[in-house]
Structures are given as structure tokens and as C-alpha cells.
Amino acid sequence: MTTNQTHTIAPVLPVPATAARLTALVGALATLGSTFLAWTWTAEFPGDLTVTGYPGGLQVLTLTGALLTALFALAGHGVRGLGWLVPGGKNSPVRLLALGTFTTTWYAVLAIAVELGGLVNLEPGGWIAPLASLVTLVGALGLPTDVPAENPGPASGWQRFTHAFKAPAPGKAAPLPSWAEILIIAAAFGIGLFIFTYGIDTEYAELFIGFLLLIGFGAPAVARAGLNRRLGALTATHKNVTVTAAFVAAFAFPFTQSNDAYATIGANILIFATVALGLNVVVGLAGLLDLGYVAFLGVGAYTAALFSGSPSSTIGIQLPFWAAVLAGAAASLIFGVVIGAPTLRLHGDYLAIVTLGFGEIFRIAMQNMDGASGPDITNGPNGIPNIPDLELFGFNFGEPHNVLGVELGRFSNYYLLMLFFTIIVVTVFRRSDQSRIGRAWVAIREDETAARAMGINAFRLKLLAFALGATLAGMAGTVQAHVTFTVTPAQYKFVEAVPPNSAFLLAAVILGGMGTVSGPLIGAALLYLIPAKLQFMSDYQLLLFGIALILLMRFRPEGLIADRRKQLEFHETGQLDAPKGDIGLSKAGV
Template sequence: MTMTAPVRVSVLIGLAVSLAAPFTAWTWTPAFPGDLTVYGSPAVLQYICLGAAVLAALYALAAAGLPYLGWLAPRGAVRGLRWSSLAAAGATWFTLAAIAVELGGLVHLEPGGWAAGAGTALMATAACLVPDDTRAPLPVEPSESRGRRQVVLERTLITAICLGAMLVLNFGIATAHTEEFVAYLLAAALAVRALNLSGALAGLTALGTRNRTATAAGALVAAMAFPLAQTSGQYTSIAVNVLIFAAVALGLNIVVGLVGLLDLGYVAFLGVGAYTAALVSGSVYAQFSGARLPFWAAVLLAMAFSALAGVVIGAPTLRLHGDYLAIVTLGFGEIFRITVNNLDGTSGPALTRGPNGISQIPDLEVLGFDFGATHRVLGVELGRFANYYLLLLAVVALVVFVFTRVNESRIGRAWIALREDEKAATAMGIDGFSYKLLAFALGAALAGAAGAVQAHVTTTVVPESYLFTGTAPPNSAFLLAAVVLGGMGTVSGPVLGAALLYLVPAKFQFFQEYQLLLFGLTLILIMRFRPEGLIPNRRRQMELHS
């Protein structure tokens, strides 16, 4: 990297101040959320700014030619330095602005706060003046030439990255105040941008591609470790709902992402699975209260009835296309809600108790393991939500396995062909109706499995939980948005979309009245600037950015 002496000195001074300032007091009163009055012990907001500054320092060292950091910037370190500096500056200046607004003026800032603002501003400004060093990445070494030692090192690195990502995610979920979560989102978004432009994310993707089994195992281990890092069940309960939302979104991704069918009533299949499991759960309010099936039998029954519902709605309607199909599926979702609302013994047969729903659904028991009780495993106490979290991890893993295997099969290729050009696919001998009906049934069955677990987690199923849109997910609009936002046709995209669409409203309680407005604005921005989604399918990305 070639830069003038003043620019180099400015970057170094800004970095030094940005790394030191989080260990000072930024305000004099603990009235501001998080207590930023302590010297030597950073608060949560200061840790966020410090983490971004550390990333900027790593990119500065990589730009200076430190050989051990070449993996961090295979395409060049300057862009990474710029965006990581902006991450530190953005989180810091947001914090300082929040202090001024909530406490009533800049007079409430301590010298440490002023130093943090000046240091990050100097660092970001100087980083933007550094000449760009973007270059083509070096060719990736073919997998056949890797030795046993390199394979072990790569798999160890993958496990460490997965655990590190879990800790970073846990840090964000556990933020106790809105100001902390906003700063976390701001810093994380800009830091990811830095990793992407520097080529680090592409390198990690290639690493994961070479070690798919190790990557899947590392991600599973990191996810299983999540409840062990929690001190209360509050955030584990959020994670449980995110997993339910993610499992259903992955099922919808088969219909929308692979086949290209617009389904606006998909949440009904979740409801079919939930009501089926509730009816055979042994609840005193269930019509079949004397029948309590084992969990595996209840899940299979829920999947069967959900798949049957998918066939029933798909058989007469899948010859429609585009807007007409969307209207029919929207109507099916409303028909399901109205039907279960009327099966109360007055307007129709006594089956679902109408608006009252089925309550007091007992906790699951599998092989004598009570999911509602507290257990101690390896010295760690696992509560009710931790138990269901681990169960839902298995459900999501099953859904991911099914999605991946089907996507890579002959059936998946036929679905993609139908999505790209149905007339051409039909001319090549693909029976479009049969394949689309299979997609509807399979997607519905996966939603039914998630619904069976959801019924036991919430202990109550009511018709109003399965709307087209509402103030909280899962509903059909949010499910579709999770797939589009995350990236249609991918595995990790809908999971990320589901996590964001559930976590953000849960953290921003004061936005409840404006949630749908912000939701709509987010979708408009995504469609304008990144229509392929946050984690795009490569084929779709090339089509949209040819």
C-alpha cells in the first residue's frame, strides 16, 4: 500500500485513539443505558466500537503487508480498512448522538467520548484517502493437492469460525437496550461489507465448499452450544421462535425459490400441522383428549395432513399462473383460518373450539425425557426453552437435509427448469403439473413438522396465529419476505431472513405501531439495491446483475 506520510500517521493516530477510548468514560451519569461511566471496563456499546476498531487495525496491518493476515484481504485490504473504520465511526457516533439526545445535550459527554468520536472520525477520513489496492484474488488451490495436515487445519479453522460467529450472534441477541442493538446492527452490517469487499467472505465460502461436511458439523456444534452461553431463558425463547420461523421459511423456499410459485397462504400449512399435533397431544381441551400419540407419530401425522392439504389446494389450482395462483393461495390461507374458527360446536362440528383454540397442550416426552422440565447436562442447566431449542435444531437440520438433497436431485433440476421457463421445460418432457404438485406437498409437509413442535412450545393454538399478515411472525407475508430478503433458492438465506424479521421486531418494541411501514420500506430498499437477497443464489445473482 502506497500512501503519504500524513495519511499514514492519521490512520495510526485514529486507530490508537479508537482502541484506547472504549476503556474511558464517555458520559458522567449512569442514567444512559449501559452505564458508560466506568474507566478500564468497557460497557456493551463500547465493546461494539472496540470490536470494529480491532477489525480496522487488522486490515491496517494487512494493508501494511503483514504476511500472516493475507487471508483477511485476498482482494486487497484498503476497502476492508475503509469500511471497518466506518463501522467503528458509525457505532461510536451513534452512541454519542444517543447520549446527547437522551440526556439533553453534548454537555453530558466526558472527554473519553469526545476522544472516541474524534479518533474514529480521523481514522475513517484518513482511510478513505488511502489509494485503492483492489486486485484479483489468487487462484484457489485444488482440493486434490491438499495434504492431511492442511485438511486438519482447515477443519479446525472452520470449527473456530463457527463458534466465533455463534458468540458474535449471541452478543447481539443478548443486548439489553435498544441503543446497544442498533449500534450492533450498524457495526455488524458495515463490518460484513468490509469482509465482503476485501474478499474474506469469498475465501471463507471457498473454504466451506472444500469442507462441506466439516462446515455443516461445525455449524451444528456452534448452534448446539448457543443455549449453554445463556444465563436465562429470555433469549433462548427468542431463538426457539426464530428456528420455527426458519424451518417454515425453508419449506416455503421449495415452492417459491426452486419452483417459482408465489404462495401467499403458506402459513396455513403450519396451522394444519399445529392443530393436528394439538388434537392428539392429550390436552384436556382437545376433541381427542384420550389419545396422546408419541411425538414421532404426531409429527408424521401432522406432516401427512399438511401434505394432504397441499395436494388438495394444489390439484385444482396449479394450472393457474402468476397473480391468479397467488390470489388462490391467499384465499386458501383465509379459508383455513375461518374454518378452524367455525369448528366450535356451534357454527360447525366441535373439533377446534373455534376462537378459543386448544390450550394446555402438555410438554413433549421423548424416551422419558420431559422437555418441560429442567435438566442438568455436563454441569450446565438446560431449561424448557433450551430443550425445545435443541429439538428444533434437529427439525431444522432435517429440513435443510431434505432441501439440499432434493435441490441436487433430478427433481430439483426439473423444478428449476420449470421456474426458468415452464414452456421450454414442458417441451423437453417435464410434467409441470406433477412436479409443482410434488413441491406443494413437500413444502407443506415440512411446515407441518414445524407446526407440530410449535404447538407444544406455545402450549396453545388459536386461529388468529395464522394470518396473512400481522404484527408478529410467523405469518404468510413475513414468511415470503424472509425468503425474498434472505435469498431465494438458498439454504442459509431464508434462515438469515427469518432471524432478522423475527429478531428486529422483538428488539424494537417501540416500533410496533410502525412495524409494517418499516417492513415495507425494507423490502423496497432490498428490491432496489439487492434484489437477489442478502445471501444470493449464484445463478440468480448473475441473472439480475448481468
């Protein structure tokens, strides 16, 4: 049995609550039914929306949004067996899902009209779907807004609307058996794997944009319902089970792929995410703004390339991969200490400028070591090409292999190898975060002066964080060199169209949530996947990226996955303000 710790305020539209809920439910069912009708008469639009009785392409997204809207509407109405869907809020999830369904459906219809040359190309289903989704949205906007009991509702309509994105206090639920909680955690990661796989497997840009629109509203709806917090409580209780489930889901990813091109995206996402997690040690835990972090990735990559046995290597020495990994990590560690020792006495903007300079110095130095402008070590702008594939214990990562009846291609093999390194980095991060050193890093990040006053050697600990972050980046760079075949200076700019680069690495940490494990992983996945899928928008990539960051800072400044400290820092805590005026001894003039 659950109790809901929320109350409601006036709806955005002046419609009675019962009539609004019924309107939203009928509209959602009508939208769902429209997906079984043809939306257009020609198969020229991607996804073949000409079939009656079998949804395809963007119709599947509309069907999913409408189905979820109907389920949450029924759950909010108190239908038996669905109450577990809304432990935190009853109405705001319906509003968000209705808005997501409306946006996805209207985007699909407008895309058909634009690509095929007008609304005349729409079949009956293409007319019914947008109208029914509009009815759903009107009904959802008529529902009262859920508000935490300790926070009174804001007055303006815009504030009432945007309040739907803020999660309420969760209700108290009856305890479940341990086996049931473990099954819920496993199911949650299974659903996450399915959503991630669906996003990577989208075959055309129109479908991926529709996927982003639905996820963009669906994820806040789930959070607004209180499911995220309830799942968070379960994962906090079963931490080891959660970590195991996460890596089992990640391990299963390449076995879901029939095209190695999509596994390529997965492997590169893991490289990007692992480096971002290393940067999270520096920025998220210790609070050091490092704008040249990608240089440490380059140090590891160049070290591995020089000792890889490539015909273009100027060293002429080939080391086993394990030795190359240690060499790359050690080289990055040395560079981290050499750069950090004289610069970490700086603070704030000055430290950021120095690290930015180091990143550019590294790139220019690698470019000039061509035998003309400097010693012949890195082949200058041409880099080190023809890096051979790895071979460990007779397993060649460049050749397809049959594992558990599934053929894994080259990038699937490297994905699994990179997953092993990700496990190492996550373990190091978790142990560091929960240790005495991790608590000292957090103290330095929050207030270095106070930390020094408590006896913390701030310089030594900051240097340790800098060196650890550099080591993790160098380790990931050794794998990147073999995945990309070639290492060139152009790969390690501060801003580049294709991540990883210093700007995108820092953005991944901030977007996902500083100081958390899953935050940078999710942020890196989004920042790599979106440009990879929307290549036709590459000319406007930085513009769209800037707009997205502005929106994030406005509505979610603590990041997508935030720890409790960041939530309290960026949002109101509900505590009483400090007393104003003369009270106590001050009233007597003391």
C-alpha cells in the first residue's frame, strides 16, 4: 500500500479533472488505433508507413507514447493493479507523455509532408493521428499539477507547466522481498538495454529524431511519476547486484547487433565514456577544471601506436598489449605529474587556461615531431597509420568470431575489450569516491580554504587526482589506437566535430552529472550517439550543442544523474529562511 505525499494545484487549462482525464484517455486510445492505419500512400518515406494493420517506423514511436499515456492515465485514476506506476505523482506524467506523443506524431506528419511534397500525401491514419494526439494533449493539460506537499504551487501558467519536469517526494511503499527487488533491478536494466539498442539501431535520421523526442519527454515523465527514486532506493540497497546487472546488460549489447557498423558506435561510446569517467575524478570529485584532458588520451594512444609494431612506427619495437597498456598509462601518469606539479597551485580560471594550453602544446608538439620541425618520432600531421589489430592468447580482435552462436565482428570484439577497461575504471572511481581520499577531494572541491584548515594537504591530493585521471585516460587511449587504426594530432583538438575532445568530455561530465558513476557514462553516450546519427546536421552541431547546454543549465543544472549534494545546491530545499529583523540579544542592543 502506498501513500502519495503530493497535492495538486490548478490545471494549465480550466477543465474538470474527471473530464480531462477521460479526454486524455480517449485521445490516447484513438492515437494508438491510428498507428494501425496507413499514414501515407507511398513507400518513399522511410519506414514504409503504407501498411494497414502493421505499424512501422515512426508509427511505432507514436504507438508507444500513446500506450504509455493511456496506462499512466488509468494508473492516476486508481485502476487496480496500476498504482505502482505512479508512486510520486498522478497527473504530471500523463501531461509529459501526452506532450511527447503529440510532438513525435506531429513531427512525423510534417516530415512526411515536407519530404513527399505536401499534406496531400497523407492517408486517413496520417490525419487521425495528429488530431487524436492533440485531443490527448488538451485533456492532459486540463489535469491538476502534482506538487510536493511542502512546496506551494507557483502562480503563473508557464511555471505550472514547467513544474511537471520536477520530481515530487516519493510515496512510501510496502517493503518487497529481496528476490522481487532484484528482479525489478534486472528488469530495469533490461529495459534500458532495449532502449539503448533501439536508439543505435535506428536506420534513418527521421526515426532517430522521433526517438529523441519521445525519450526527451518520456524520461522526465518516469521521473515525475516517482519511479526513478523508487528504483534508486532499490539500487542503493543492492549495490553489488546493480553493478552486476549493469555490466551484464552492457555485455549483452554486441549479441543484439547483426550489423558491425552499429557495434562501432558502441565501442566508440565506451572509449568516450571511460575517458569522461576519468575526467570525472578530476572535475567531479576534486573540482579541478581541466580543459586539456584529451591530451592524456593522446599520450596513451601515441605510446601504444609507437610500440604496436606498425610499419610507420619510428621506434621499431613491438610490445605485448598488456605491456603497451602499462606503458601508455605510465606515460600519461608522468605527464600528469609533470603538468600538475607546477600548475595545481593555481585556481579557477587560471588553472583552466593552463590546462587548455597544455592540450594545445601536446597537439602542436605531436604535429612538429616529423623530422623537419623537430625529431622524427610521430610522423607529424600524418600520424602513425596501419596500427595492427590486437591478438591476445590467440584471439585476434580483427577477425570475426562465433561466440554463443552469435558472430561477433571486429568492433564487437573491441567493444568487449573496452568493457573490461570500463569495469576497471568504474571500480577505481567507486573505491576512490568512497575512500578517505575521495572525501578529502570533495572537501577541497566544496571549500579548499576550509579543507586546509582541517589539516588536508590540498596540493598533494589535487596532484593525486590529476595523476589518477591522466592514468585512466592513457589506459583508454591504448585501446583507441587499435580501434581507429591511425593516431593523428588532429584527433586531440580542444573542439572537434567528432568526440572525444576536451570540450565534449567536459560537457559529458556536466551533462550526465558531476561526481556520479552513471552520469558521465550517459552523458558520453548521448554526446557521441546524437552526432553519429544526425550527420546531416553536422554544420549546425556546435550551435545545437550550445542550445542544448543552455536548456540543461536552465531546467537541470545538476545534470541528468545528480547526487544528493548537487540537488540540494541547485534547488530549493524547503527549509525555512533565516529570521529577519532584530531578535534575541540583538534586540537589546548587545
